[in-house]
Amino acid sequence: MVEVDAQMPPMSEAVPPATVGEKPDTVAVAGSENAHQGSAEDQALGPVDQGRDESRDQLEGSPVLQEVLGPALEPLQRFHHKLVSEGLTRGIIGPRDASIIWERHILNSAAARPFLEQACQEAGSRRVADVGSGGGFPGIVLAACMPDYDFTLIEPMERRIEWLNEVVDELSLRNVHLVRKRVEDIISDSSQDPVAAGKRRKGGRKKSRAREAQGSFAGNSGQLSAQAGARAGAGQFAAVTCRAVAPLTKLAAWTLPLVQVGGQLVALKGRSAQAEIDKAQKELRKCGGREPRVVDAPVGPGLEPTHVVLVNKV
Ligand SMILES: C[S@@+](CC[C@H](N)C(=O)[O-])C[C@H]1O[C@@H](n2cnc3c(N)ncnc32)[C@H](O)[C@@H]1O
Structure with missing residues (x-):
C-alpha cells in the first residue's frame, strides 16, 4: 500500500515563470x-515504501x-x-x-470520477477541466474512464503538452482538448470582471497576444487548434479538477472562475486537505466557492482511500 x-x-x-520567449521546461x-x-x-x-521491488x-x-x-x-x-x-x-x-x-x-x-459525474449531473453539462495536468494526472486517466465527457487539459509547459499530445493520440482519446497556457491567463483573457480585464490591459497586449499564439492542441489530431483554445474560459466548465498543483489559497482563484454557477471544484488532495480549507476560507468565498468539504475517495478494494476537496460554485 x-x-x-x-x-x-x-x-x-x-x-x-511562463513569459513568452522563456523556456518553462528549464524550470x-x-x-x-x-x-x-x-x-x-x-x-x-x-x-x-523503501523495501519494495523498484522494477515491477x-x-x-x-x-x-x-x-x-x-x-x-x-x-x-x-x-x-x-x-x-x-x-x-x-x-x-x-x-x-x-x-x-x-x-x-x-x-x-480515477478516484475523482464519481465526484465529477455527480457534479456534471447537477450542473447539467459534461465539460470538465483539469488544471496543471503535467504528465496526465488526473486528466488523461479520467478522460479514458469517462469517454462521454469532454475534457480540457490545461498545462503551460511545452514538453508536457508534447507528451500529452502523444498520449492522446496513442490512447485514441477523442474527448480531450489540450490548452498550453497558464490558467490565470485563460481566466483573465476570458473574464468579464473589469478588475481582471484591467489587469490584463495593464499587463500589456503584446505579451498576451504572443501567449495566445502558443495556442492549444485539439485532442487526437496532433494539430494546433484555435477552436480548442476558445473552448477554455471563465464559467465554462461543470467541474474543474486538479492534483498537486497549488494550495487551496491559490487554487481558489485558479479554478473557481472556470466553473459555471451550480458546478463544482473537485480537487484531489492529501491528508492536509481540511487544514488547507481552513486556511483558504476567505479566498474560496471571494471566488464564489461555498460549502468546502473533504470527502474520502475510494481508490480500490484493499487500497488506502485518497481525499477529495469539493467546493460548490455559486
Ligand atoms: C507537480 S505538477 C502535478 C502534475 C499533475 N497534476 C500530477 O498530479 O501529476 C504541477 C503541474 O502544474 C503545472 N502548473 C504550474 N503552474 C501552473 C499554472 N499557473 N497554470 C496551469 N498549470 C500550472 C505545472 O506545469 C505542472 O505540470
Whole structure:
C-alpha cells in the first residue's frame, strides 16, 4: 500500500515563470530535471515504501485494475507502458515511481470520477477541466474512464503538452482538448470582471497576444487548434479538477472562475486537505466557492482511500 499525500510543494518549486520567449521546461517542476532529488510529485505525494521491488509495479496483473477501471483498463495499460518506458527520461515520473504508477497515479486519479459525474449531473453539462495536468494526472486517466465527457487539459509547459499530445493520440482519446497556457491567463483573457480585464490591459497586449499564439492542441489530431483554445474560459466548465498543483489559497482563484454557477471544484488532495480549507476560507468565498468539504475517495478494494476537496460554485 502506498501512502498518498497530494499536498503541494512550495509554489516556487512548482510554478514555471511562463513569459513568452522563456523556456518553462528549464524550470524544475516534476521529473528528470530534479530526478536526482526525487520528482516534484515525489515531494508532493509523500514517502514511499523503501523495501519494495523498484522494477515491477506492485499492482501489475492485479484483478483490482479491471474491477476499478473496467473498459478503460486497455487504453490505460498503454499509458502505463509509455510511462514505464519513457516517463523517467522525459521527466514525467520520478525514479521511485515505476513500481507505483497504477496505485499512486492512475487509480488515484480515477478516484475523482464519481465526484465529477455527480457534479456534471447537477450542473447539467459534461465539460470538465483539469488544471496543471503535467504528465496526465488526473486528466488523461479520467478522460479514458469517462469517454462521454469532454475534457480540457490545461498545462503551460511545452514538453508536457508534447507528451500529452502523444498520449492522446496513442490512447485514441477523442474527448480531450489540450490548452498550453497558464490558467490565470485563460481566466483573465476570458473574464468579464473589469478588475481582471484591467489587469490584463495593464499587463500589456503584446505579451498576451504572443501567449495566445502558443495556442492549444485539439485532442487526437496532433494539430494546433484555435477552436480548442476558445473552448477554455471563465464559467465554462461543470467541474474543474486538479492534483498537486497549488494550495487551496491559490487554487481558489485558479479554478473557481472556470466553473459555471451550480458546478463544482473537485480537487484531489492529501491528508492536509481540511487544514488547507481552513486556511483558504476567505479566498474560496471571494471566488464564489461555498460549502468546502473533504470527502474520502475510494481508490480500490484493499487500497488506502485518497481525499477529495469539493467546493460548490455559486
Ligand atoms: C507537480 S505538477 C502535478 C502534475 C499533475 N497534476 C500530477 O498530479 O501529476 C504541477 C503541474 O502544474 C503545472 N502548473 C504550474 N503552474 C501552473 C499554472 N499557473 N497554470 C496551469 N498549470 C500550472 C505545472 O506545469 C505542472 O505540470
